[in-house]
Structures are given as structure tokens and as C-alpha cells.
Amino acid sequence: MSAVNDTKFTPAVFLLTGIPGQEDAHIWISILFCLMYVISILGNSVILFIIKTDSSLHEPMYIFLSMLAITDLGISISTMPTILGIYLFNSREISFKACFAQLFFIHSLQFIESSVLLLMAFDRFIAIRDPLRYASILTLPRIASMGLVFALRGVAVIFPFPFLLKRFQYCGANVLSHSYCLHQEVMKMACSDITVNSIYGLFVTLLTVGLDSLFIFLSYVVILKTALSFASNAECLRALNTCISHLCAVLLFYSPEIGLSVLHRFGKGSSSLLQIFLGYISLLVPPLINPVVYSMKSRHLEFPKVTGEVCGRAWN
Template sequence: MWSSSNSNSSFYSFFLTGIPGLDAAHVWLAILFTCVYMVALAGNCTILFVIGTDPSLHEPMYCFLSMLAITDLGLSLSTMPTVMDVFWANYREISFDACFAQGYFVHSFSFMESSVLLAMAFDRYVAICYPLRYSSILTSARIAKIGLAALCRCLLGVLPSLFLLRRLPFCRSHVLSHSYCLHQDLIKLACADITFNSLYSLVVVILVVVLDPVLIFFSYIMICKTIASIASPSERLKVLNNCLSHILAVLVLYIPMVGLSVVHRFGKHASPLVHILMANIYLLVPPVLNPIIYSIKTKQIRRGVLRLLTPRRIFFP
């Protein structure tokens, strides 16, 4: 499975650990992970179907919500094959190139989710601070450009780190500590100078994990200033309620993302279970909770989901 003659050959493979110490419980974990993945896939597909089939939801806010659902689907599907292999079939080997490709898509989709949440914050800012200009600012063409810019930003931003990591020799070990491939996990196995890799990764993290929340926070400062000028307390509450689902989605993404980054950089002596738990929360929680949050907190989405789930009565003459 592993050879030392040429560590960068595409024929070589890594070994996925799964969850150390819980091998006997892998069947039960497989059931749990399968249920979680099914909830994520069903929830995001439902959001896309409801928005796509209801003409009244073809508005900027729901276009961004569709982008978020597509991103969550990509995040789930990028890890599901290897996770299912590990826990259902106990097949833990993954090829060198497949592992790098998986790591690329995992980080691209997670950064894409951050970019979409930033775009949704801009949408809320325009809707609340400039309601009369909302339709003229967020035109269909501009929404498409925002979506394309977010996609290029993430795909092209992560790509150099893939090439930088791909050129490194991996001769220390071939055992990864998770059930899927992460950049942070792979780079620990390199037996060469990783200073430039670490610096580039840090720059990307700052530009996404740090910059995006700062811009989102700034947008909500402006929103709060506008809300403060509204005389009626009921109107203030209504405006805040319209932002609540987005705020919850932001917390659902960034809390696990920051937690995982902190654990990998500063938790070298922490238990392996802590690393694995944070990695799984980081990838599984946002795709599962985002559809639930928007289905509960957004009246139009909730109405569409109930209409989809409620069987239609058939009357015979």
C-alpha cells in the first residue's frame, strides 16, 4: 500500500483511521452518520425544490439561500463516500490523488459557504438600509456576478495550496487521523519544509475565516443603526426576526470552523477524539442545521415545505 521509492506517485494511498478506540461501534456509527447525511441531503434538496417551484420565491434572498443549499450539498457529498466506506465496509484506503482531491473540495465548499453567508449579509444590509433601492441594486445580473465571484474566490484560492501540498514528499506515515482528507491532517505527514505552505494557508484562512466574519459583523452594525432609527418597537422586532435565520447560519458555520482551526494549531496535546469530533462537527452540522433553521424561521420556506409534505386531497365527483 505504501512505498518509499517515490512518495508522490498517484499509485500510493493513505489510510483513514475513522474513530480510534471505537472500532467495535463502527456499525452503530455508520447508522448515525447515514442518518445525518440523509437529513442533510433531504433538507437541502427540499429547500432547492421549494424555491425552484415557487415563483414568489425567485427573489435575491432566496437565490442566495439556494446557493447556500447547493454548497451544503457539495460539502456533504465530498466526504460521504469515504466516511461510508470506513464505517460500513471498514475500507480505509484512499488513493494519493483522491485524497488531495477530496481535501480540495472539502475546503473549497466550506470557504464557499462563508462567501455565500457574506453575500447574504449584503442582501440583508441592502434590504434594511436601502429598501427602496433593493430591486435596483440586487438585480439578477448582479446576483449572478456575486455568485460567480464567490465561486472563483474559493476554487482559485484553495487551488495553490493543493499544488503546494502535492509537491511535498510524504515519508513519515500514511495514516490520517480522520475518516476523510483534510489539509491540516495531510500537511502533518510531510517530511519537508512546510513553512511556505503554512504561510499560504494562514493567508487564505485570514482572507476567509477572519475577513468574512468581520465584514458580516460590520454589515450588522449598519443594520443595527438603521433599526435604531425605527420608532416602532414591533417594527424593530420584525426586522431583527428577518435577520435571525442568517445570524444562526453564521454561528453554525464559524463556531465549528474556528474551533477546528484552534484545535489543529494549538491542541497538539489534546486527545485524538477531540480533533475527530471537531472535524465531524465542522462538516456535518452546517448542512444539517441550515435547512432546519430556514424552514423554521422563514415563513415562505416553512409554508412551501409544509405544502410539499402535506398530501393533497383528491376529491372524486
Template sequence: MAPWDSLRTGSNSSIRQSVSFYLTGIPGYEDVQHFISIPFCVFYLIGIVGNGTILHIIHTDESLHEPMYYFLAMLSLTDMGMSVSTLPTVLKTFWFDAKEIAMNACVAQMYFIHTFSLMESAVLLAMAFDRYVAICDPLRYSSKLTPHRIVYIAVFIVIRCSTVLPVILVRIPTFSFCHSRVLSHSFCLHQDVIHLACADISFNVLYGLFVVAFYWGVDSLGIFLSYAFILHSVLRIASQGGKLKALNTCASHICAVLILYVPMIGLSLVHRFAKHSSPIIHITMANIYLLVPPALNPIIYSIKTKQIRQGILRILSSKRVGLAHT
């Protein structure tokens, strides 16, 4: 290799290593983005405090050491991971107008956002299986969902979702970004970054479609089949009260599924069929997809699950007693 070739190679590699991206807040509303950040902060606060409270209740109340609540704890951990993954860049964009993000930090954020998103879908599938066994085969519920099997399920979910993305993410630092490096959101998403690359991104696109089809597709199909069997079993219950009681045990999970999948489908449709629509639509859909589920899940389970509601009331009452004694 000629000396100038090595210099050119070294120069290209240094340029690639020093590539930064620029995050976007709300275009056209930069002057009031501090006020716009208030609802974002509220969602983050509810998501982190709410899910942390559910984890504390499940951990401290031994009567909740059952399969259903173990899966709920997994969902809360996943939701907290989702919130923490986006929190730093969103707040620094809206509060400090610090929009630059280094390549490595952007890739790391992409990994955690997409990994926790896949984990949430997988946990919802596990919770659907839990409801299926509880309603369709209640006599063998405790023997089928033993603590050891739940641990195996949790480990499988972590391995399944954490090992699939590095294949495409490690390629991103090798891409050339010769045009705009301004992202569409206040966080890094894979589909957003690769469309800025001046390189062959066909492998990333095809692999991304495979992940969506194989992971989200399989999970959603499994959830659908679980509820098909659940509905079949519920319809065989003689009493109307029994039917309602059985369906009520699934209400929280159904809501969790809807608030994850509906925004995800909406975001996919916007990216696919409304590419030239207002950036506000894209930004709103992406923020709903990433902020709303972690905030609403603890609220839904607190309202619909008696044991969680009682645990929250115990925490509040103990604080009141503590304040009364001080």
C-alpha cells in the same frame, strides 16, 4: 545524469505516486463503528434531502424568485457540496472498514472540502449584504440586487474560492511521507496531511494562514460590519414591533453564521492549543464542523422562513393526495 540517478529518480517518483493514506474512524470504538455510523447517516440524509428540498421549492415557486431566496439557494448548493465531499470516505470507513485512500483521491477530496467551506463563508457574506440592503436601504433593494448582479456575485464567489487552493494542493504529491500515513479523520484535510510530510511545509503553512486570514477574516469582518449597520438602522425604528420584525428577518442568517463559525473557531483552537488532547475531541470537532451546518441550515430556514415552510407543506400535502388516489 548517470543511469542509476535516473533509476533512483524514477523510483522516487513512482513511490510518491503510489503513496496512500489511511483514514481513521473512532479510535477504540472499531467494534461498534457500524452503530456509530447511524448518526452520521442521519446528518447526511438531513443535509442532502433538506437542502435538495429547499432548492426544489425555490425553483418551482416563482414567488420565491427574489434575491434573498437566490442567496439561500446558493447556500443550499454549497451545503450539499460539503456533504457529498465527505460522504464517500466517511461511509466506507465506518461501514466497510476500508481506510486506505490514494494520494490523488485524497488531494481531490481536500480541494472540494476546503473550497466548499470557503464558498459557504462567502455566501453568508453575500446574504449579510442582502439583509443590509433590505433593512438599511429598502427602497432601492430591487434596483441594487438585480438578477444580473446576483449572477455576477455567484460567479465571483465560485472563481474567488475555487482558484486559491491549487497553489498549495499541487505540492502535496511531491512531498515525501516517510513516517506515519495515518490521518486523524475519516476524510482528508490539508492541515492534517501536511503534518505527516517529511519535507519543508513552511510555504503550505504560511499560505494556509493567508487563506484563513484573507478569506475567512474578510468574510467575517464584512458580516460583522453589515450587522453593525443593520443594528444602527433597527435602533432608529420608532415602534418596538418594527424593530422585532426587522431583526426577525435576520434570525435565520445569524443562526447560519453561528453554526458555521463557532465549530470552525473551536476546531482551530483545538488544533492550535490542544494538540495532545484526546483524538476523540479532534474527531468530534471536525465532524461537527463539516456535518452540522449542512444538516441544520435547512431545518433553521424551514422553521424561520414562512415561504419555505409553506412550500414543504405543499409538497407533503401533494404526496398525501397522490397516495390517496393510488
């Protein structure tokens, strides 16, 4: 009898949500999202192609950029099926296993992207603080090792999430407020005590995004101090100009991510539309804008076959 009751209160699916009140405009919204996905995938793929085919770009800063592009591609591909499914086909249902798999990939890729942004900050830090030792510090084997360590960290800290969620009983309508699955939302659908998940989720966020953002901030404090110590204003501005693209990527990633995390945990009375738009911005805008920003700031990416004198350590 208990088994029957358990299955009764554990539906087989979650229900995803688009933008409330805009059901009549789904076809137009789907066109917008399709364009964003096409531009994101093409933009990041082109960057990867240029870096791979142009041997003059096989340098630390472009290798880190290729890591960022791969991560952005992964995030776009992870969210595309459910978002377009809702707006194109009104397909709101997602099974438990598919939902847990999606949130695993979304969160792990977001944490990996945070780590890549930290590595790019370290690249700028070394290039400006100690340019003569740049090539000896950021060797290819060392870059590969750092990338592997941070990728494993992103996967390892998220790996328990699906198993922690699977042990819960879910009751009610199980309607999520986003067009994709997030851990902080799914756990609120449980009819069980979610204290462990909440504490672990907060711990993981502080351990990854929190530490990464802190080290990025400290890196830029030292970068700014070093740049201001240069003899001429021209040298100072030239050094800071090499960081503009990275600063844009950092702001695009961390601003909506932190805002969404705060709203999910503490903003019980906040507008659901605000959460929805922040969620879309955090997942869709960085993969869309990052290729544009870096292409505009790097003449090597704009004209890969006419590199001239390779600058090596500056985003021109």
C-alpha cells in the same frame, strides 16, 4: 538507487481514522451518519426544488438560500464516501490523488459557503438599511455576478493546495486523524519543510474566512444600529427577527471552523477526540441544520403554494 529510496519512503496511500476506541460501535455510528446524510441531502434538495418551482420565491434572499443549499450538498457529497466507507466497510485507505481531490473540494466549498453567508448578510444589510433601493441594488444579474466571483475566489485560492502537497515526500504510517482529508493535516505527514504550505494556508484562511467573518460582523453592527433607531420596539424586533436564520447559519459555520483551525495550528497538546468531533460538526452539522432553520423561519418554504402576499425581504 535514489529513485528506489524515494519510492520506499513515499507510500501510495493515506490511512483515514474513525473515532478511536469506538471500533465495536462502527455499525451504530454508521447508521447515525447515514441518517444525517439522508436528511441533509433531502432537506437541501427540497429547498432547491421549492425555490425553483415557485416563481414567487425568485427573489434575492431565496436565490442566496439556494446558493447555500447547493454548497451544503457539495460538502455532504464530498465527505460521504470516505466517512461511510470507514464506518460501514472499515475501508481506511485513500490514495494520494483521491485525498488531494477530496481536500480540494472540501476546502473550496467551505470557502464558497463563507462567501455565501457574507452575501446573505449583505442582503439583510440592504433590506434593513435601505429597503426602498433593495430591488434596484440586488438585481438578478448583479447577484449572479457576485455569486460567480466568490465561487471563482473559493476555487482559485485552493487550486494550489494539491500541487503544493504533491511535491512533498511522505514517510511513516501517514495516518490522518479524520475520516476525510484536510490540507492542514496532510501537510503534517510530509517529511519536508512545510513552511510555504503553512504560511499560504494561513494567508488563504485570513483572506477568505477571516475577511468574510469581519464584514459579516460589521454588517450586523450597522443592522443593529439601524434597528435600534426605529420608532417602535415592534419594528425593531421585526427587523431583527429577519436575521435570526442567518445568524444561526453563521454561528453553525464559523464556530467549529475557527475552533478546528486554531487546534490544528496551535493546539499540539489538545485532545484528538476534540479535533475529530469539531471536524464532524463543521462539515456535517451546517448542511443538516440549515434547511431545518430556514424552513422553520420562512412560511414561504413551508407552504410554497400558499404564498399570499409575498413579503419579499423578510424571513418570516
